[in-house]
Amino acid sequence: MKKTIPDFIRMKQDGEKISMLTAYDYPSAQWVEEAGVDTILVGDSVGMVVLGYDSTVPVTMEEMLHHTKAVRRGAAETFVVVDMPFMSYATLELAIMNAGRLIKEGGADAVKLEGGINVASIVQDLTRAGIPVVGHIGLTPQTANQLGGFKVQGRDLNSAKQLVKDGQALEKAGAFLLVLEAIPRQVAAQISNGLTIPTIGIGAGIDCDGQVLVFHDILGLFDRFKPKFVKQYASLGQDAVKAIQKFHEEVKTSQFPAEEHTFSLSDGVIQKLYGNK
Ligand code: KIV
Secondary structure, eight states: OOOOHHHHHHHHHHTOOEEEEEOOSHHHHHHHHHTTOSEEEEOTTHHHHTSOOSSSTTOOHHHHHHHHHHHHHHOTTSEEEEEOOTTTTSSHHHHHHHHHHHHHTTOOSEEEEEBSGGGHHHHHHHHHTTOOEEEEEESOGGGTTTTTSSOOOOOSHHHHHHHHHHHHHHHHHTOSEEEEESOOHHHHHHHHHHOSSOEEEESSOTTSSEEEEOHHHHTTOOOSOOOTTOOOOOOHHHHHHHHHHHHHHHHHTTOSSOGGGOOOOOHHHHHHHHHTO
């Protein structure tokens, strides 16, 4: 049964961990739902692992909508969170309009946006407008350049304290879930223990209330780089290349198609066909 926001809050209260995995299209959404994962994130990581961009920055609203609709069709019974792409929430007006499109046209259950205190007023307005919001602090890929690159955040006292304040501001603004990316586990624990909303870690240690990873990373479908926090559970990319090589060889050596992949005429029709020649 599809989880709801009160379910996620209850899971935190009961100490039941929350699983979240990204999905970007119909088959991946179907597999994630079939595996029983609690919630799907249509991440703007789609830009890197599916569309081949160098970062998440170029991802557009139209691309997010396109992928969200496919995920919704594949996972009707799973709570779907969708990333708002870079610059789509630069002003309150843009945020309301674009978040509304992801919910109404895309079929999303909630939207996620990156930032702490600086986006709290946007989170508040979206929540007031009836749009459920997930926060995302720590390493925020859309603004990684401002953070000095793809680096662990919150390593010194001041930045750790700032992350705690950011988490509190987002909860106060109405966020119902908070993604913590690439921060020391002790900082993540402090944030998680101080909030009533659940935290979902990615490279933030075991004390978060749940964990999220990228579909292509856990299945070995993306090998441009592999962050320390990724655990790879399968090597489907390598399996795919082997299978495709086999197809290629079998075409070249006329081993494919075999009889079982071939349609044939009945003997009577064959005789008439050749007889009429
Ligand atoms: O875009 C994404 O996949 C994300 C996760 C890394 C949390 O934001």
